[in-house]
Amino acid sequence: MAAIHSGSDPLPREIASNADRATAARLRQFDMRALRREYVEQGAFVYQPDFLAPEITAQLVADVAAVTPSVNRNYLPGHKQGGSVSRHTIDRLAPAIGELYRSPALIAWLGELAGERLQFSPSDDPHAYALYFYTRPGDHIGWHYDTSYYVGRRYTVLLGVIDESSCRLDYELHTRETGATAKPGSVQIPPGGLVFFDGDKLRHRISPLAENEMRVSLTFEYVTDPSMRPWRRFMSNMKDAVAYFGFRQVFRRRGRA
Numbered sequence: 339m340a341a342i343h344s345g346s347d348p349l350p351r352e353i354a355s356n357a358d359r360a361t362a363a364r365l366r367q368f369d370m371r372a373l374r375r376e377y378v379e380q381g382a383f384v385y386q387p388d389f390l391a392p393e394i395t396a397q398l399v400a401d402v403a404a405v406t407p408s409v410n411r412n413y414l415p416g417h418k419q420g421g422s423v424s425r426h427t428i429d430r431l432a433p434a435i436g437e438l439y440r441s442p443a444l445i446a447w448l449g450e451l452a453g454e455r456l457q458f459s460p461s462d463d464p465h466a467y468a469l470y471f472y473t474r475p476g477d478h479i480g481w482h483y484d485t486s487y488y489v490g491r492r493y494t495v496l497l498g499v500i501d502e503s504s505c506r507l508d509y510e511l512h513t514r515e516t517g518a519t520a521k522p523g524s525v526q527i528p529p530g531g532l533v534f535f536d537g538d539k540l541r542h543r544i545s546p547l548a549e550n551e552m553r554v555s556l557t558f559e560y561v562t563d564p565s566m567r568p569w570r571r572f573m574s575n576m577k578d579a580v581a582y583f584g585f586r587q588v589f590r591r592r593g594r595a
């Protein structure tokens with residue numbers, strides 16, 4: 339447990355145990371060797387539609403209700419429209435999500451899939467775990483990579499929580515492999531479903547929400563080296579403030595950290 343802990347974010351052992359136990363039991367049901375093969379063949383991307391233990395998914399749905407009054411809406415023409423809830427707000431209103439993020443069983447399993455040891459994002463990173471809300475027609479995020487501003491690689495976990503929508507995760511595999519042909523794909527992420535990828539390798543987007551639809555997904559971010567150079571820290575904070583969580587969440591927390 340200590341080996342995977344970044345040290346900046348003390349692990350509450352007795353609290354972590356419930357989410358970790360349920361997750362560990364669930365993860366034993368998967369064929370890691372087959373998933374790892376699929377992950378490598380797809381250029382560091384894997385999709386598993388039935389991933390979370392049902393009781394964990396149910397808890398996440400309850401958490402969505404708890405944080406809904408605190409959603410921060412953003413609109414960046416041509417790039418993004420939707421709502422976000424940062425890890426700081428989640429810690430205050432829905433602490434079970436942080437327990438799942440810190441599950442030793444989960445981070446060890448994801449590290450096995452990635453083929454390298456993963457670490458938590460620093461405690462002042464509002465993206466470490468965050469909820470994305472698609473609640474108004476046209477909510478979407480355009481084509482992008484989850485660029486790592488860290489010295490190490492950045493891995494993204496997407497977990498479906500609520501999906502009463504036609505939104506799709508559209509993606510292109512192998513876009514940054516020399517000599518490889520890009521391979522397009524598209525999935526819907528049902529409640530409890532998992533997508534896992536190396537943020538700098540997967541070009542992806544979420545297609546726009548239609549009328550009378552709703553979608554909420556949870557993202558986890560893990561890294562291989564949580565240190566960050568100052569200029570990149572500034573760029574990362576500006577992006578998070580403008581595109582996701584607002585200046586108050588990003589810079590006030592930085593000041594406290």
Ligand SMILES: [Fe+2]
Pocket residue numbers: 482483484542
């Ligand atoms: Fe993304």
